[in-house]
Amino acid sequence: MKDVKIESPEFKRIMKNLHLENLSLNQGLQEKVLETINADKPITPSVIKDLLSRG
Numbered sequence: 001m002k003d004v005k006i007e008s009p010e011f012k013r014i015m016k017n018l019h020l021e022n023l024s025l026n027q028g029l030q031e032k033v034l035e036t037i038n039a040d041k042p043i044t045p046s047v048i049k050d051l052l053s054r055g
Contacts (some may be wrong), residue, residue, distance in 0.1 A: 003038045004034055004037050004038060005034065006030060006031075006034065011030075011034070015030075029051065029052075032051055032054070033051060036051065
């Protein structure tokens, strides 16, 4: 799978969906999310909670 970047359409779609839900991610958290996605690790609730707690 290709690496996802902040400029990629996939990530822009995620950010738009979050905006529609009245949610946002700061720049640092966006970068952590991209690192996790690009590491090919499974995205689980515990991974999301960990990212949010460190964000």
